[in-house]
Amino acid sequence: MSASILRAENLHLWRSERHVLKGVELTVRGGELLQLTGVNGAGKTTLLRALCGLNHLEEGRVYWNDQDVRADRAGFHAALVYLGHEPPLKPDLSGVENLRFWTGMRRRVTRAAIDEALRSTGAGGFGTRPVRTLSAGQRRRVALAGLLLAAVPLWLLDEPTTNLDTEGQHLVATLVDAHLQAGGLAIAAVHHGLGIEPARLRELNLLA
Amino acid sequence: MTWTWFHRLGSPPYIYRLAGRLTPWFGWIAAVLLLGALFDGLVLAPPDYQQGDGFRIIYVHVPTAWLSLMIYTWMAVAAAVGLIWRIKVAHAAAAACAPIGASFTAVALVTGMLFGKPMWGAYWVWDPRLTSELLLLFLYLGYMGLRASFDDLQRADRASAVLAIVGIVNVPIVHFSVIWWNSLHQGSSLSLTGKDTIATPMLIPLLLSMLGFTLYFLAVVLVRLRGEVLRRERAASWIGEVVAP
Amino acid sequence: MPEGLTPPLTAARLVITRDLTLAFRRPEQLLHPLAFFVMVTTLFPLSVSPELSQLRAIAPGVLWVAALLAALLALEFLFRDDAQDGTLEQYALSGQSLTWLLLGKTGAHWLLTGVPLSLMAPLMGYTLGVPAAASAGIMVTVALGSLALSFIGSIGAALTLGVRRGGVLLSILILPLAVPILIFGSRATELAIRGEAYVAPMELLGAIVVLSFTLAPLAAAAAVRISLE
Numbered sequence: 143m144s145a146s147i148l149r150a151e152n153l154h155l156w157r158s159e160r161h162v163l164k165g166v167e168l169t170v171r172g173g174e175l176l177q178l179t180g181v182n183g184a185g186k187t188t189l190l191r192a193l194c195g196l197n198h199l200e201e202g203r204v205y206w207n208d209q210d211v212r213a214d215r216a217g218f219h220a221a222l223v224y225l226g227h228e229p230p231l232k233p234d235l236s237g238v239e240n241l242r243f244w245t246g247m248r249r250r251v252t253r254a255a256i257d258e259a260l261r262s263t264g265a266g267g268f269g270t271r272p273v274r275t276l277s278a279g280q281r282r283r284v285a286l287a288g289l290l291l292a293a294v295p296l297w298l299l300d301e302p303t304t305n306l307d308t309e310g311q312h313l314v315a316t317l318v319d320a321h322l323q324a325g326g327l328a329i330a331a332v333h334h335g336l337g338i339e340p341a342r343l344r345e346l347n348l349l350a
Numbered sequence: 351m352t353w354t355w356f357h358r359l360g361s362p363p364y365i366y367r368l369a370g371r372l373t374p375w376f377g378w379i380a381a382v383l384l385l386g387a388l389f390d391g392l393v394l395a396p397p398d399y400q401q402g403d404g405f406r407i408i409y410v411h412v413p414t415a416w417l418s419l420m421i422y423t424w425m426a427v428a429a430a431v432g433l434i435w436r437i438k439v440a441h442a443a444a445a446a447c448a449p450i451g452a453s454f455t456a457v458a459l460v461t462g463m464l465f466g467k468p469m470w471g472a473y474w475v476w477d478p479r480l481t482s483e484l485l486l487l488f489l490y491l492g493y494m495g496l497r498a499s500f501d502d503l504q505r506a507d508r509a510s511a512v513l514a515i516v517g518i519v520n521v522p523i524v525h526f527s528v529i530w531w532n533s534l535h536q537g538s539s540l541s542l543t544g545k546d547t548i549a550t551p552m553l554i555p556l557l558l559s560m561l562g563f564t565l566y567f568l569a570v571v572l573v574r575l576r577g578e579v580l581r582r583e584r585a586a587s588w589i590g591e592v593v594a595p
Numbered sequence: 596m597p598e599g600l601t602p603p604l605t606a607a608r609l610v611i612t613r614d615l616t617l618a619f620r621r622p623e624q625l626l627h628p629l630a631f632f633v634m635v636t637t638l639f640p641l642s643v644s645p646e647l648s649q650l651r652a653i654a655p656g657v658l659w660v661a662a663l664l665a666a667l668l669a670l671e672f673l674f675r676d677d678a679q680d681g682t683l684e685q686y687a688l689s690g691q692s693l694t695w696l697l698l699g700k701t702g703a704h705w706l707l708t709g710v711p712l713s714l715m716a717p718l719m720g721y722t723l724g725v726p727a728a729a730s731a732g733i734m735v736t737v738a739l740g741s742l743a744l745s746f747i748g749s750i751g752a753a754l755t756l757g758v759r760r761g762g763v764l765l766s767i768l769i770l771p772l773a774v775p776i777l778i779f780g781s782r783a784t785e786l787a788i789r790g791e792a793y794v795a796p797m798e799l800l801g802a803i804v805v806l807s808f809t810l811a812p813l814a815a816a817a818a819v820r821i822s823l824e
Contacts (some may be wrong), residue, residue, distance in 0.1 A: 158392070158502055159585050194688055196823050220600050220690030230681035232613070234620040243613045247606050247689040249599060360721045433817075485771040492768045508821040509754050513768060516750055516814050520771065 146172040146207055146221075146295045147326055148193070151201035155185075155192055162188050166202070168346055170327045172295070175318060175338050178331040180348035186331035187227075189348065190298050193329070194224050206296075220248065222296035227304065229285030233274035237265060237284040240273060247292040259287040262314060278305035286317060297321060297328040303336070312337075357380055360437045362579050363588040369572040369579075376569035383562030391555035398552070404468045407461050413563040415458035418486060419521050421451035421567065425493075426518045429511035441507035442578035444514060445497065446571050452490035456569070459483060470534055479535040480529035489517040503582060508573060606691045607699030614652055614703035623686035624788050628669040628811040635661040636719040646722035654723040655785040658737065659777055661719070662712050666741055667769060670748040671762040673701070678756050678822070687823055693816040701749045701812065709741030725788050732787025736797065740780035743804045747772050747809035776803060 148170045155163040162185040170176045178186045181224050191197040193204055194217060204211045211218040231240045238256055245251045260269040265283040268276055273284065289297060297318070303311045315337040318328055322342050330336060335343075358364050385429045391409035398405040425447040432440030462480065474480065493510050500506035528535050583589055600698045618625060640650055650657075677700075678681045686696050716737045717730035725733070751769040755761035762767075779796045786793035 143599050158504070196684065196687065198824055216600075216690045216692075219688050222688070224684070224688050226681050226684065228681050230685045232617060232676075232680065232682070234617055235613075239616070243609055244685065247601060247685075247691055249601055474712060481774070485774055488767070488771040492771065495767060496754060499755070499761075499764055505821060505824065508824070509818060512750070512814055512818050512821065513754060517771070523775075 145325070147205075148296060148327060148329075149201050149205040149208075150193060151205075153189070153192060153204070153238065154200045155188060155197060156200055157188065163199075163202075166346075166348070168329075168344075170236065170329060170344060172325040172327050173322050174327055174342050174344055175322055175336065176327075176329045176344045176346055177335060178329065178346050178348060179333070184348040186348055187300055190224065190300055190329065190331060194222065194298060195219070195230075208333060221294050222279060222298060223289055223292040224298040224300075225285060225289060225296050225301045225302060229313065231273045231281055231284060234272055236272055237269040237276075237287070240284065241288050244288050248292060248294075256287075259290045260284065262290065263287045263317070264310075266273050279307060279310055282306055283310065283313070286314065295326045297326065297330075299330040301330060301331055301333065303332070352416060360439050362439055362442075362583045363592070365442075366422040366447050366576055366579050366592060369576050373572045375570050376565045376572065380562050380569055381566035383558050383565065387555045387558035387562050390558060395552050395555055401469065403567040404465070405552075406419055409559045411458060411461035412467055412556060413560045414454045414461065415483065416560065417424045417563055417567055418451055418455040418483070419524060420459050420564075421447050421454060422486060422490070422514075423518065423520055425451060426514045426521075433508060433511040433515070434451075438507075438582050441511065442582055443571075443575055444511065445507070445578045446574035448490055448494050448497075449575070450570055451496065452487060454518070455483065455490060457488065472592065477534045478531040479524060479533050482520060482524040482527050486520055489513075489520055493517070600690055603692050603695040606689070607664065607695045607702075608688075610696050611703040611706075613654050613705035614700060615706065618703075618707050625707055625711065626674075627667040629711050631668055632661050632665040632712055632715060635664055635720060636723070640716065640723070651724035651788070654720055654725050655781040655788060657723060658716050658720055658733065658784060659740070659781040660678055662716060662737055662741060663773060663777060665712060666708060666744045666748065667766045668762075669704070670745070670752045670769070671765060673704050673749060673752040674756055674819070683819060684823060687820060693819060697749060697753075697815045697819065698808065698812040701808075702743050702813070704749075705742050705745040709738060709745055712741055713738035720788070726790075728790065729788040732793060733784055736780055736783040736787060736800070740776050741795070742749045743776050743800065743807045744769075744773055746804075746807035747776070749815040750811055750818060753815040753822065756819070756822040776800065779803070 148164060148166045148254050153163045153166040166189060168176060178189060180186050188197055192199050206218050237260060260266045263283045263286040264286055268280055273281060302314050318336060319338060321328060387409060391406055397403050425444045428440045428443040431437055432444060467473050493513055496513055497506045497510045527533060622716060687693055713734045717733045721727060721731050748769050751765045755765045758764060779800045783793040783796035783800060
């Protein structure tokens with residue numbers, strides 16, 4: 143991946159009458175992780191969704207590789223993956239089936255690649271069971287495999303370590319680190335640090 | 351030059367003040383026109399040779415029916431403008447139109463029923479024009495119901511805008527129903543291009559009535575528009591200057 | 596379209612496959628609209644008259660009203676699950692055209708609700724005194740009408756996402772738009788029952804179907820994006 147860069151200038155957003163984003167600015171380059179911190183309700187999720195284009199920005203611009211994202215929404219979306227609070231997994235489908243559909247939206251993916259991804263997130267043992275039989279932590283591991291399979295430069299993560307034990311949190315750090323090393327970039331809303339080395343780390347604290 | 355004017359229309363304080371200034375004019379002229387139309391239509395115009403005096407209800411029925419369609423069209427256009435260019439004043443205008451349009455539709459239906467009894471012998475028939483006009487009323491009510499179901503005003507504006515735009519298909523159906531199908535309802539008496547099929551002494555009060563009701567609509571919608579603008583601009587700074595605490 | 600991205604038709608096919616797979620993992624859910632259809636149809640002989648000759652006269656209307664109500668019931672669940680678990684969000688962020696994805700989704704919904712209804716309709720028609728020879732005509736007309744209904748209904752379903760008691764509001768919103776389908780559909784069914792040519796109303800119904808599956812997904816996509824904001 144050539145050097146990617148995400149830039150946001152002067153983002154303003156209102157939710158009903160609450161001024162949630164007040165002139166937010168950020169820059170993230172390939173190989174960097176931006177950690178979003180702030181109390182509940184400060185606007186971390188809102189900012190992530192606004193960067194994707196899900197929430198409408200009253201003012202401000204977002205630039206992906208120096209191009210205004212509004213000029214090519216589809217292209218921007220094809221370069222990012224967003225993982226919200228709840229992993230988007232269908233309870234009645236297995237992990238493998240879920241990933242086949244989720245990734246298949248973007249590109250062809252082989253069963254071997256899915257299995258490989260599940261193994262690297264520690265979900266290899268339960269990939270073929272229906273997701274409703276899995277614990278919250280196991281579901282998150284399946285969702286993380288989906289992140290790997292997306293094979294996109296920009297990761298937008300909303301509290302990626304939710305429901306994970308210490309080993310799981312370490313897994314997230316490893317995955318993010320590998321992604322950064324390959325030149326990808328990530329923005330993560332977190333409550334405590336992911337444990338990425340300071341050289342790659344940027345921080346943005348949102349005030350309520 | 352024209353675009354500055356358009357942009358000014360999108361400015362809530364400007365619209366608020368403009369609406370306030372225009373309302374009394376529209377209101378008083380409407381009152382004069384409607385009184386004139388009433389007098390002319392009820393007293394001066396000769397009775398119809400077939401229907402006697404019963405036809406006079408058209409002086410209320412025709413304008414309200416015509417306006418019920420026009421108001422929906424304007425509402426849909428305003429909603430589209432608000433949706434595409436995200437202009438709050440446009441959404442306020444659409445919201446302001448809806449209850450008025452619904453009322454006019456209801457009046458058109460009721461006056462139509464009162465007309466229908468002596469004309470066709472029945473208060474209601476399921477003919478294409480009446481049915482599609484009834485559907486128009488349901489569309490208005492659905493629009494208002496959808497708006498009311500959201501707490502977030504912005505979502506209410508945008509969702510109801512989609513509904514208003516989708517529902518526009520009904521307007522040509524109502525209008526052309528008398529041409530496309532065999533309808534009990536009579537065809538158009540007024541034409542922009544062809545010859546009018548209605549006698550002049552009956553036409554004058556009808557035109558006065560149309561104009562009067564239209565100005566009445568404008569007066570009322572501007573009052574409602576101010577209210578809707580205030581609702582959307584509650585937190586803005588200019589509110590303090592125009593609204594006394 | 597971004598290069599390397601799955602083509603829209605393939606993505607739509609994936610959506611259909613996924614929805615069909617999910618539906619067949621919980622087949623009981625498919626029976627609810629059918630059961631409702633059967634129950635509503637039986638209300639008429641019970642409340643109006645058990646006379647077959649009278650029932651035969653009102654059969655087209657009864658079948659269509661019952662099918663419409665059953666379809667409205669089923670529409671409530673078109674987007675509900677996907678909205679709740681974040682799937683709709685992922686669709687909007689997939690780089691795919693949301694319009695195509697919703698086209699697939701609504702098509703799958705019709706396969707799961709409209710088609711079973713159209714297969715059940717001649718059976719219920721028989722209980723209302725309709726000759727068995729009219730079965731094919733009934734099936735075709737109800738199938739076509741329910742297709743248009745699914746698409747038009749998808750707009751209402753998208754608009755009422757997340758609204759409390761959204762089901763009732765959905766029905767109120769859709770009803771004015773569904774009336775033309777009802778009118779032409781029941782007219783076509785009536786002609787089919789009498790053994791006459793029903794091509795004319797079918798053509799109008801067909802026109803409505805074409806209009807709805809080309810335009811409705813656009814409106815539904817706009818409504819979905821609005822609900823995600």
